[in-house]
Amino acid sequence: QSTKPMKETNKTPVVRDVMGEKVITVDESAGIIEAAGLMKQNERNHVSVLSNGKLVGIITSWDISKAVADGNTDTVNACMTKNVITCSPDETIDVVAKRLTEFKISAIPVIDSNQNVIGMLTSEHISKLFTRGKHE
Amino acid sequence: QSTKPMKETNKTPVVRDVMGEKVITVDESAGIIEAAGLMKQNERNHVSVLSNGKLVGIITSWDISKAVADGNTDTVNACMTKNVITCSPDETIDVVAKRLTEFKISAIPVIDSNQNVIGMLTSEHISKLFTRGKHE
Ligand SMILES: C[S@@+](CC[C@H](N)C(=O)[O-])C[C@H]1O[C@@H](n2cnc3c(N)ncnc32)[C@H](O)[C@@H]1O
Numbered sequence: 001q002s003t004k005p006m007k008e009t010n011k012t013p014v015v016r017d018v019m020g021e022k023v024i025t026v027d028e029s030a031g032i033i034e035a036a037g038l039m040k041q042n043e044r045n046h047v048s049v050l051s052n053g054k055l056v057g058i059i060t061s062w063d064i065s066k067a068v069a070d071g072n073t074d075t076v077n078a079c080m081t082k083n084v085i086t087c088s089p090d091e092t093i094d095v096v097a098k099r100l101t102e103f104k105i106s107a108i109p110v111i112d113s114n115q116n117v118i119g120m121l122t123s124e125h126i127s128k129l130f131t132r133g134k135h136e
Numbered sequence: 137q138s139t140k141p142m143k144e145t146n147k148t149p150v151v152r153d154v155m156g157e158k159v160i161t162v163d164e165s166a167g168i169i170e171a172a173g174l175m176k177q178n179e180r181n182h183v184s185v186l187s188n189g190k191l192v193g194i195i196t197s198w199d200i201s202k203a204v205a206d207g208n209t210d211t212v213n214a215c216m217t218k219n220v221i222t223c224s225p226d227e228t229i230d231v232v233a234k235r236l237t238e239f240k241i242s243a244i245p246v247i248d249s250n251q252n253v254i255g256m257l258t259s260e261h262i263s264k265l266f267t268r269g270k271h272e
Contacts, residue, residue: 036205043240045181045198062181064204065197069172073204097267104179106242106260124242126266127259131233 015096016089018129019110019119025050028057028077032067035059035076046107048117049080055109055117058084086111089118097126151232152225154265155246155255161186164193164213168203171195171212182243184253185216191245191253194220222247225254233262 025048026035038047039061049057057080067079087096087108100108100123110119161184162171174183175197185193193216203215223232223244236244236259246255 033204033207036201039198040202040205045242061197061201062175064201065172065181066176068169068200068204068209069176071169094267097263100260101264101267106181106258106263122242123259123263124236126263127233127242128237130262130266131230131237 012092012094013129014089015087015091015093015110015119015121018093018125019089019121020125021119023048023117023119025117026059026076027051028075028080030076032059032064032072032074032076032079035079036061036064039064044120046120046122048109048120049076050117054115055084055086055111056080057082058107058109060107084109087121088112093126093129096121097123100126148228148230149265150225151223151227151229151246151255151257154229154261155225155257156261157255159184159253159255161253162195162212163187164211164216166212168195168200168208168210168212168215171215172197172200175200180256182256182258184220184245184256185212186253190251191220191222191247192216193218194243194245196243220245223257224248229262229265232257233259236262 024038024042028049028051035047045061047059049059059076059080063079085103089110107122109117112118160178160180164185164187181197183195195212195216199215221239225246243258245253248254
């Protein structure tokens with residue numbers, strides 16, 4: 001999950017330049033143990049949920065932890081968030097960072113004009129940017 | 137969990153000004169269902185683990201999800217990370233953002249000179265900063 005170097009300009013970077021490009025997905029009919037396994041294997045906190053190839057939800061390690069608290073060991077569909085907040089690859093990071101803050105989320109799937117998931121942008125990617133944004 | 141306004145200077149902010157000050161803790165002997173309940177209740181992904189009041193680990197929703205993947209429903213002690221990466225309240229955000237990136241973690245307990253946990257800094261706090269850092 002590499003982050004491409006920031007363009008050497010003073011412009012705010014766009015999502016495409018910062019996002020993780022390896023998309024991890026699970027079908028909505030899968031069990032949460034399968035989703036948990038994908039998170040473990042890929043060291044991710046967030047997995048996009050698809051139905052017939054289209055984005056229908058997002059499931060996070062927090063959702064799985066919540067299922068543990070509630071004593072559920074249900075399907076992905078029962079634990080995921082269905083109204084997924086998304087962004088486009090061409091939006092600027094400051095705009096999307098504001099969206100993450102507003103909705104109190106730590107990751108946002110990146111979708112292209114055909115509604116396909118092409119990446120995931122997390123607050124960790126944005127935080128990484130902060131290590132150099134003010135100093136280069 | 138409010139973030140104090142950034143000082144109106146061009147200096148990089150320090151951890152103290154950005155961290156969450158409500159510290160959520162669990163004893164290392166607790167079960168993971170209790171830890172998961174704390175995460176749910178407080179809408180957190182990270183809980184500091186104490187033994188006799190001292191920091192001995194960190195447990196995250198990712199660790200709970202991992203326990204689900206592994207079929208464990210064990211104690212906090214068995215699932216937590218024991219070598220906790222920490223920071224001081226007086227370090228600057230860019231330095232600590234670099235530490236998060238280096239260790240691939242999304243949160244870091246803030247400890248004072250007596251080794252007491254006084255806050256938690258997450259990549260979400262840093263990401264929030266990005267929405268205004270370049271524009272004020
Ligand atoms: C390697 S990360 C992978 C997932 C994701 N990158 C994240 O930051 O949550 C997950 C592991 O990091 C550990 N961890 C999180 N914060 C930590 C910290 N401040 N010090 C040590 N380990 C930490 C967690 O206990 C968990 O086992």
